Amino acid sequence: MGDTIRVVVVGTGQMGSGIARLILKKPALQLAGACARRPGRDGVDLGLAIGLERELGISVTTELDALLEQTRPDIAIQATCSTLEDAWRELNILIGHGVNVISIAEEMAYPAAKSPIKAEQLHQLAIKHGVSVLGAGVNPGFVLDLLIILLTGVCAEVESIKATRVNDLAPYGPTVLSEQGVGLTPEAFEQGLSNGSVVGHVGFEQSLQMIAAALGWELERIEQSREPIIAEVRRETPFVTVEPGRVAGCLHTAVAYRDGRAVISLSHPQQIHPEMEGVETGDLIRINGAPDLNIEGRPEIPGGQATVALAVNMTPQVLQAAPGLYCMADLPAPAAMLGDGIFRRFGRGKRKREAR
Amino acid sequence: MGDTIRVVVVGTGQMGSGIARLILKKPALQLAGACARRPGRDGVDLGLAIGLERELGISVTTELDALLEQTRPDIAIQATCSTLEDAWRELNILIGHGVNVISIAEEMAYPAAKSPIKAEQLHQLAIKHGVSVLGAGVNPGFVLDLLIILLTGVCAEVESIKATRVNDLAPYGPTVLSEQGVGLTPEAFEQGLSNGSVVGHVGFEQSLQMIAAALGWELERIEQSREPIIAEVRRETPFVTVEPGRVAGCLHTAVAYRDGRAVISLSHPQQIHPEMEGVETGDLIRINGAPDLNIEGRPEIPGGQATVALAVNMTPQVLQAAPGLYCMADLPAPAAMLGDGIFRRFGRGKRKREAR
Numbered sequence: 001m002g003d004t005i006r007v008v009v010v011g012t013g014q015m016g017s018g019i020a021r022l023i024l025k026k027p028a029l030q031l032a033g034a035c036a037r038r039p040g041r042d043g044v045d046l047g048l049a050i051g052l053e054r055e056l057g058i059s060v061t062t063e064l065d066a067l068l069e070q071t072r073p074d075i076a077i078q079a080t081c082s083t084l085e086d087a088w089r090e091l092n093i094l095i096g097h098g099v100n101v102i103s104i105a106e107e108m109a110y111p112a113a114k115s116p117i118k119a120e121q122l123h124q125l126a127i128k129h130g131v132s133v134l135g136a137g138v139n140p141g142f143v144l145d146l147l148i149i150l151l152t153g154v155c156a157e158v159e160s161i162k163a164t165r166v167n168d169l170a171p172y173g174p175t176v177l178s179e180q181g182v183g184l185t186p187e188a189f190e191q192g193l194s195n196g197s198v199v200g201h202v203g204f205e206q207s208l209q210m211i212a213a214a215l216g217w218e219l220e221r222i223e224q225s226r227e228p229i230i231a232e233v234r235r236e237t238p239f240v241t242v243e244p245g246r247v248a249g250c251l252h253t254a255v256a257y258r259d260g261r262a263v264i265s266l267s268h269p270q271q272i273h274p275e276m277e278g279v280e281t282g283d284l285i286r287i288n289g290a291p292d293l294n295i296e297g298r299p300e301i302p303g304g305q306a307t308v309a310l311a312v313n314m315t316p317q318v319l320q321a322a323p324g325l326y327c328m329a330d331l332p333a334p335a336a337m338l339g340d341g342i343f344r345r346f347g348r349g350k351r352k353r354e355a356r
Numbered sequence: 357m358g359d360t361i362r363v364v365v366v367g368t369g370q371m372g373s374g375i376a377r378l379i380l381k382k383p384a385l386q387l388a389g390a391c392a393r394r395p396g397r398d399g400v401d402l403g404l405a406i407g408l409e410r411e412l413g414i415s416v417t418t419e420l421d422a423l424l425e426q427t428r429p430d431i432a433i434q435a436t437c438s439t440l441e442d443a444w445r446e447l448n449i450l451i452g453h454g455v456n457v458i459s460i461a462e463e464m465a466y467p468a469a470k471s472p473i474k475a476e477q478l479h480q481l482a483i484k485h486g487v488s489v490l491g492a493g494v495n496p497g498f499v500l501d502l503l504i505i506l507l508t509g510v511c512a513e514v515e516s517i518k519a520t521r522v523n524d525l526a527p528y529g530p531t532v533l534s535e536q537g538v539g540l541t542p543e544a545f546e547q548g549l550s551n552g553s554v555v556g557h558v559g560f561e562q563s564l565q566m567i568a569a570a571l572g573w574e575l576e577r578i579e580q581s582r583e584p585i586i587a588e589v590r591r592e593t594p595f596v597t598v599e600p601g602r603v604a605g606c607l608h609t610a611v612a613y614r615d616g617r618a619v620i621s622l623s624h625p626q627q628i629h630p631e632m633e634g635v636e637t638g639d640l641i642r643i644n645g646a647p648d649l650n651i652e653g654r655p656e657i658p659g660g661q662a663t664v665a666l667a668v669n670m671t672p673q674v675l676q677a678a679p680g681l682y683c684m685a686d687l688p689a690p691a692a693m694l695g696d697g698i699f700r701r702f703g704r705g706k707r708k709r710e711a712r
Contacts (some may be wrong), residue, residue, distance in 0.1 A: 025512070142509070150506060150690060150691070152691050152692035153666055153670075154494060154657050154661070154662035154665050155692045156381070156661065156664065156692070214691040215695065216384075217694060217695065218695075289692070293653065293657065294655075296651070296653075297651040297652075301510050301647070301649065302647045305510070305512065309510050310509055313511075314509075329691065330688050331688060332686050333502060333570075333685055334509025335570040336645070338513070338571045338572045339572020339573065
């Protein structure tokens with residue numbers, strides 16, 4: 001047990017529960033406790049809270065400070081929110097207790113995109129307390145940024161980058177569907193954009209700034225647009241029925257400019273049952289440079305599963321990094337964590353985790 | 357100039373020349389000198405040696421020690437050979453002079469695959485002299501290892517991995533063609549395998565061990581096979597004509613076993629003009645796990661260009677790493693180096709290189 005990594009999960013929603021279940025399957029990790037925001041979760045057995053059919057003998061708590069004092073974890077995975085602002089208080093408590101952090105909050109994928117000042121504060125706080133902090137997730141954090149960055153590594157020059165992630169919202173529940181405007185009339189969709197109830201994808205600014213920083217580009221501006229995807233045939237899920245003429249999803253695009261020229265164009269059409277109108281899901285990356293690259297993944301990397309896996313799989317990289325704030329492009333590439341230890345992967349052969 | 361990275365190139369063949377030409381295009385890098393093995397290159401102007409139409413006012417030398425004492429570079433890129441044994445003497449001189457190293461020698465992609473003892477010696481020597489050493493290249497080093505490793509990062513479980521790199525040897529010269537047996541009769545191909553003149557791909561053991569180490573898998577054994585690709589139609593390049601029935605290339609495969617089961621299967625058919633018999637070039641990765649992944653790049657990432665770019669693009673990562681020996685999976689992902697500085701890419705925003 002001496003070499004086992006003690007992990008606390010902050011958040012017991014769909015993502016937090018998936019992360020906790022995966023931690024239980026990893027011999028190198030020990031699920032030390034869980035904190036929830038919802039008062040109703042307080043005192044519930046963690047096994048039941050995360051959808052297992054057995055109790056774990058650990059109670060979910062809503063008191064993060066007390067949990068950390070009791071369990072003294074090596075690392076915490078935060079899965080409670082999307083924005084930097086909303087993540088802020090928990091991040092400060094975790095770092096203040098000397099706990100390393102992986103956050104799946106979208107804005108944590110590249111916090112400087114939203115607030116360079118807050119990012120610098122997090123970085124300094126992490127250094128002060130000797131811990132490492134990483135934002136991880138499938139998108140932002142992997143498909144439309146890290147994977148693109150890695151691919152440019154084989155390029156002598158890059159003129160422009162275009163990438164599209166086409167997914168299917170049919171497996172998702174009412175919250176996600178309504179954030180993408182699914183089922184609305186085109187007019188209600190426009191209204192939703194105005195009043196903020198229709199959101200589209202959260203993460204384009206983070207992805208674009210992460211790519212630009214990795215490549216050494218200064219961006220002039222970022223332009224985003226959100227357009228309704230109008231159904232031409234009836235599309236249906238357990239939670240919504242979309243008649244022809246209504247909104248089946250949201251086509252969200254973001255374009256980054258440099259020297260007056262569009263250099264990075266990201267597109268993420270999210271809708272229910274795209275296949276019903278002949279649209280295949282997938283992740284498509286096209287780099288116009290020397291050489292040109294053309295990479296396709298079909299179907300798309302599934303978002304929920306991938307975010308859960310990335311959050312867990314990045315624990316070795318975060319534990320082995322020097323104190324500070326990191327994005328996915330700053331640390332060694334993620335890898336499925338399939339062994340029974342935390343290994344370093346040096347070319348000289350693998351070995352057990354070393355003290356920092 | 358104060359923040360410019362001084363780079364020496366060791367080797368002025370096709371790869372070394374390409375690397376030197378790319379360094380000249382990067383404002384953050386300064387080409388400080390070059391060393392060649394061939395005596396005929398001694399004293400030749402570096403510009404002419406690397407195929408430019410202008411002189412650079414720097415003479416190529418064959419004396420590596422003297423070059424390093426004169427130029428005191430930050431980093432050297434080694435492009436002289438394929439094997440660890442052949443790279444050994446230059447590596448020791450470079451590290452001994454306190455110079456960071458990127459080597460494109462195939463066996464340096466994961467030196468522990470060939471010799472864990474030599475890898476450990478390099479690691480200790482690098483630490484002793486305070487420098488970082490990396491093996492980089494397209495394959496091994498990127499397509500059939502790093503890219504696969506990165507993709508498994510979104511997986512909770514991995515059952516097996518299959519990847520194929522289909523390329524076209526038509527652009528290559530006589531040396532490469534003869535190493536793959538192009539133009540031989542099937543009998544002469546078999547003979548070439550026996551006497552070592554037909555080699556196939558150099559790098560499978562390195563790729564397989566790099567993947568296994570990153571995932572935490574212990575491999576039982578690796579099985580390799582090399583089969584002739586027999587032409588059914590006449591195929592022709594400036595250097596070779598292959599009549600039907602003769603060898604158009606070599607299908608080299610390598611399979612890694614674990615618990616009696618094939619877990620990683622890599623395949624690299626190399627031939628001239630595969631399109632003449634309906635074979636499309638490309639890089640194909642299929643991961644059987646949770647989730648399944650299916651990624652294709654078409655055409656394949658071009659080997660020569662990609663190796664040159666990777667060697668140059670990894671300079672920031674190597675300079676910013678703690679002293680030691682690294683493989684591509686140990687350092688932050690490569691990225692095209694397009695800015696005029698060496699940036700750190702922290703989520704808090706980019707900044708100039710900091711002292712180690």
